[in-house]
Amino acid sequence: MCRVLSIVLAGGAGKRLQPLTLKQAKPALPFVRRRRIIDFVLSNLYHSGFNQLLVLTQYQPASLHRHLQQYWQPLFASSGALQLCRAPADADQGTAGAVAHQLSVIRDYRPDVIAILSADHVYKMDYRQMLAFHLNQQAAVTVSAVAVPLSLARQFGIFSTDAKHHIVKFCEKPQADIPTIPERPGYALASMGNYLFDASYLCQQLEQLDLSCHHDFGHHLLPQICGQQLACVYDFSTNQLPGEQSLPHYWRDVGTLSAYFHSKLDMMQHPDWLDGPKQHWPILAANKQPLRYRIASAAFRRLPLQAHQPLYS
Template sequence: MSTVLSVILAGGAGKRLQPLTLKQAKPALNFAYRRRIIDFVLSNLWHSGFQHLLVLTQYQPQRLHSHLLKHWQPRFNQHGSLRYCAAPGELNLGTAGAVARELSQIRDYQAAHIAVLSADHIYKMDYAQMLAFHQQHQADVTVAAIAVPVALAHQFGVFIVDANQRIQGFIEKPQHQVPQMPNRPGFALVSMGNYLFRTTVLEQALNQAQPCIELDFGHHILPQLISQGRCSVYDFSHNQLPGQQSLAHYWRDVGTLNSYFASRLDILSHPDWLQGEQQAWPILGRRSCTERLTHAGAMLLTKHRKSWLSAIRPLAPAQHQHQLYC
């Protein structure tokens, strides 16, 4: 039984990013230094020790599947598992509908908690700290949130919380007055699209949701759970990473061409944040030569355990190999 199953939503068409997404899904887009957008959430999971992943794809998934199969499955399969499922392209599922479609597979993991994470945001985060907060507050669902200027809040779902970080209200993309943070005038607390559910609560909410063409977490599931209580917000500003981070608590939704290129410039201007010998939380991408040789050696040892090849040991990876690529 795994403590947490991470379900990654990677099926978005990214229409506002066309022409970049005409032939591939948004999470598969190249971003910077040979990293794809999905590499950010996968790296966070890897460093956080969340080893069981289910990636949900839909739109133009071929390049994304190839990237996962070649560069990420060998990593996670060492101590956990990474599987991906593709929904038919013609279905209009919504974020929650995509998860509901795979409920039978999710039950097979027998996980106590389900992390539902977006695959198309640029950020670093230790999800283990969010899990500790979720368990400490005995929440049914915990949502990661970040403070943004009120002028930008209409693009996101906005929370109203009490002094104990319990959610009192939620407005999806408000078009009129935006609720401001009591202790930070001029800013609103908005959803980052990352959820942590108790498994039983998520299953019940999805089963009880009203049938509709698209079932969405922000529009349908979250308001339902808020009305029942025990929903908390995890403030992203409290998340602490090891080492020096030149872009502390950086998070960007790269859903438009302007935001995509602006965020790309941010990262290109701070290469030390992405990688480097001193970076304790690097964003990984394509596997290094050493990783590939190690995996190949391990496969040979498994296949020929009783032969002369059993005397061969795979190369031990160096402490920092994320700069070397084949």
Template sequence: MSRTRNVLAIVMAGGEGSRLHPLTAERCKPAVPFNGKHRIVDFVLSNLVNSEIYSIYLLVQYKSQSLIEHVRSSWTMTRFIPEHFVTVVPPQMRNGPEWFQGTADSVYQNIHLIESFRPDIVAVFGADHIYRMDVRQMVEFHRAHNAHVSVATLPVPLPLCHQFGMVETDARHRISNFVEKPQTARPMPGSKTHALASMGNYLFNADVLLEALKKAHAAGHSDFGRDILPGMLRSHRLMAYDFHTNKIPGTAPFEEHGYWRDVGTIDSYFNAHFDTLGATPRFRMSNREWPIYASPDQAESAQIENGVLHRSVVGSGCVVDGASLDHTMLRRSVVVERDAQLEHCIVMERSRIGQGARIRRAIIDQDNDIPPNEEIGIDPEADRQRFAVTDSGIVVVPRMFFPARAQRPALTLSPAAGPQVRSSDRVLTDSVFRVAA
């Protein structure tokens, strides 16, 4: 019998993601692409499905169309277990003409879903983090400690406390204080440099959650971290689950233990991509025992002609013709023309990098046709006049900023005499090198 039988998952995927702008100009944060073929929402959904939690409501709100389409094409539950579901739920406005006013309000507006499902435990999880987690182990902790609410936690450096809900506990893991995004926090026991942060993943006994939501709504409260959890400290048993005790099968020895990243800013999103690169990455995307499921992909294999590649990802349907890629991720159907140079770049679907272009430390959103000899990430002042540039110098080119050049013939690869594709590990001498999708 499954250890997660009668657990209902509610995934909060309504975040606007303003700090990820312009990547969120036309899509919500959970729908933002990640790595070669995933989206951010795929991580929480994969963790739930791998944990044998198959009844999942996905609460959406801002600019949700691309997320809805992604879930419809990629998360049909017949792909996993029949008679279970991943269902997208937009604001129902059953109690008035209002969108979700906060995390707790989004669940309250859909309280009928909980009442009709009648679960024992409700897992309320966020949709905007990169990690692997066996939720079954948290469920076992919750039951073993007779918790009313369990909060997944992990240590964070004190200077970052203002970004998280901060938790204080006693020696038995019971939460004694919960403060949402304080300017300062008390160090956790045994540390002078770190404090305990909430990951935004909660387990509630269903009856406790229903009662708390109704009381919060009556009092005009709308947020779990700011309102509901602090208000339950005296009346209920709130426990802190240590995420670092969570064990994932198939994890390689070189991976960072308890890897978890909040990719809420351009810098953190950019850096998390490069944690997945190389033969010994901090976070390995491929794990057969705990896969992160991606969207179905019918594209052809990638083709590489006489290029120089170092620690890069080339998605299916891509064509690289005599270009240089260093720490670069190409998502699907990207074309990189001759003599182009890409260094520490993320290039999204259906984009083309023109001949001789030089691009460094940049994110190129979908459907961009970069002109020949264009320079991005070379001159910071020139970049700031055209694009969003972070304080650390990462350039973000919005979707379709460079429109497609009209009436261009498709790129044709012309085998040269004895062409070579060089990687950091080997030399390949086929005229066309094909990379599996």
């Protein structure tokens, strides 16, 4: 069985969300109906059965740690473990640097695959389907991607791919010459900030980093890996969830005040997408987790992957 260690990046200061983030980290911000932003990625991990995880924190972590310790650590303890790793408040590590500082902890888990996930996006995803794709491709890294309008493409890392889903070009927040999706004019393929790495490959890359410098996955590691033709893209639109989903393949980066409030409105207009009697992939809320969700989620995680895995060509 493939051993997966999930690393959730939850240390960002969220400067574009000020004044909301003056006293707490962006992932800890209250979102809607007793949920915080980080509850989306953690719900996805829980339902996917990815139950060994590290949460990396740094900026104003008090309320985030309290939320994780009171609610999420007991939930994951039944089948795995959630470990908190806090970086010094004044450290300028970058996303890759933050992971590199935890190499000794990572090696203790002896993973085959390492999932690197952002804690500040609103979406639902069965990570097992991305894992099946990643293993089939035999890639050093697989990045999940979503189609975005060209008018928004400058805010994201943008890919060009070949017919076999290999990344042939990657540019972080391009300002000109944005490559479009051939079959979808007016759209570009944007990184969702989720990565699946072959564990030995990632550890080798992180070992080589100068930890006194700032290193990001998007700005530094990913362009280098793409240049070696070892990276693939997983198309988020192929990810299938059980039950009724009123917002199919919804994904939002809520890093600005406008995006944060517009996404909150989306959730308020589609409460059944969060939870409800027909929702088999609920976004779990602190102190509000009905028994039927725990039972349904546990039963769904026991299903064989091929029962809900999309077919890849």
